[in-house]
Amino acid sequence: MDIKRRQFLKIAGLSTIAGIGAPAAFNLLLKGETSPVSYASSGGSAEASHDDAPAGVRLGMVIDQKVFDANIGLAQKCVTACHTVHNVPDFGKDNKKDAIKWIFEVPFEKAFTNKSHYHRNAHLHDSDFLVLCNHCDNPPCVRACPTKATFKRKDGIVAMDYHRCIGCRFCMAACPYGMRSFNWRDPRPFIDQTKHNKEFPTRMRGVVEKCNFCVDRLARGLQPACVEATGNTGAMVFGDLNDSHSKIRKVLDENFTIQRKPALGTQPSLFYII
Amino acid sequence: MLEKALTGSNRYWGWIAVLLAFMAAGALSYVQQYNYGLGLTGMSRDVSWGVYIAQFTFLVGVAASGVMVVLPYYLHNYKTFGKITILGEFLAVAAVSMCLMFILADLGQPMRALNVLLHPTPNSILFWDMIVLNVYLFLNIFVGWVVLTAEKKEVAPPKWIKPFIYISIPWAVSIHTVTAFLYAGLPGRHFWLTAILAPRFLASAFAGGPALLILLCLIIKRVTKFDAGQEAIQKLVTIVTYAALINVFFVLLEFFTAYYSNIPGHMHTLDYLFFGLHGKGQLVPWMRVSTIFGIIAIVMFLVPATRKREDTLAIACVLLFISLWIDKGIGLVIGGFVPSPLEEITAYHPSFQEIMITLGVWATGFFILTILYKVALSVKEEKMIS
Amino acid sequence: MYDGKLIIPGLLIFLVLMISPILFNGLDAGPxxxxxxxxxxxxxxxxxxYMRTSHMKVLDDWRDETLRDGDRTPVEIDGVKYEKSLMNGCLKCHTDKKKFCDECHVYTSVKPYCWDCHYVPKETF
Incomplete structure (x- = not known):
């Protein structure tokens, strides 16, 4: 394979040395001077601001709940579109244990646990909100992963390499949004053979998976599957948060939006218009 | 020296046979789990770590506690512990071995475990945990073996072993600190997100580990000619008592911060563990047993009459060990997942195979411990005869 | 030699065990x-x-380029563009996994885990 034995031994040896030099290296790490995926020191205020977002493309999404509320069934259409395109297995509604979800609907109080639920607006009582990976600018899952199987791309997408994942599920403990799923068993028998996407792989048992912002579709110039499913309703807007002329920036400029658990400093790339 | 583990009484072989039976049962269950996937366990999307990681966390503590006999002997020249340092070191070896096995049992793709070395990732605490645990394992095997070999030859241990011994002391602290960092650095898991987690881990480790060591010494006294001595055991009792009290103090601090600040996120898991949350309290009986056992044990350690008598001392040690095992080996890890990030309460029940694998790993640990203790004690017995 | 009576038969048994697969197949490597x-x-x-010996390296490199670096520019050889993908690249021409991939993999007893996730688009998994 690509790593020869000699290379492997080199890396193994180096990591042993790294172990002996652990305290020093750890100090470096805390000062944020080592790897580009070390966010320990990127700091910022506890209430995350996006002012210090890095240059370059940063993909994000706005979910307009008003449109979803006006179009009953639209959210479910997004879920189906995503799960079909990515061959996400369906273990049935009653099987919460094995469940794998990339995007799903939850009530307001579950999506926004730190918002006040006291005398809240009536429509917040009955509407369900779409939740998916927040593609954080400061992703705790990436920090936790011991193999770089989950990593942040230059365009801000938090991606997964299923070939490398060892299934330790540290990322699941680290994600404060509960957006990661684990393949507790072989997913294939639970994928609808008549509808599956013939151009996208499945996953194997023993790896963690989550929303990938449709990175493969973006490469082909398509919109993410969920955004496409909303058609021209404007329920979901996807684009570059760093591009001041983009549609998503216009929507963000004109609307009051909220984010999930901003106090944690993860700097999500998802916004909600309530 | 290993050949000394190949001769023994019928009782010794009986014990080995029992352990091998559990190991075989565990291995069979593991084959099932390997073929089906981790879905064979009781873990779920919401409670994504279970008994394996909980045992791992608890056993890191047992491993670290070896330092409680090594430190007084080597740093303070407390001669009384000279006889039992090897027992502490070999207990650490067995405990770290169990830790590594529990991690492997918990991996979804165990064949890729070496990816951690192939793609070293210093921003992951798990990477550092892998390093500190493996080095600690090496240090204890190495130091224990070299010192024991010297003892067998009736010469003083070589001087060059000293640096390894001195490194092993802070290293013991490091393994449990890094293990606490696995939890204490995760945003959004309020129960774990507390700076006192590492000190609390150490306190409970330095209570639970030496309590186990006392029990082992009492058992050894019955089945071999080796006696750790009243003074050494009573000194261990002192260590256990202080550590247990500090642990209680730390736990109470958690309660204070959560309930006085009245921040829901900080109270949820404690509610779930000790009182029940929204009517759900799967672990409440466990945590209450843990609390009661802990209190009884501490009282028994404090009262001279009960701590000096071997039978009551043994009971106190068992109670404390169970108390701390529930606290860290069940409550801490599983409790941390309740409520989930979406504030849902999901119960977790380990499956039959999961329990068998857990017992199998414990049996393997005790197998390693038995072999190592057999070697060490045979050397010591030989010396006593001559 | 001490214990030669035990060691030499032991070595012989070991040797026979080791070459038993070859003997079992009648010294024939099969078709x-x-x-x-x-x-x-x-x-x-x-x-x-090159493909015969190193196709796995090509696949590994392609995976890292597309997945990690986001570089999905197709490979162009003599004006023909090939997508850097197992399912949407290789298997577009090599449409029959059984007659192409498995043929050698089975013979050499290599069990790549590619097929745990990937599949031949023309077939069901």
Missing amino acids: VPKPEKPVGVTKCVKSAQ
């Missing part, structure tokens, strides 16, 4: 695999010899 090449296509992204 050489003949992977079926796609009809009407003569070129691949690399020479046949």
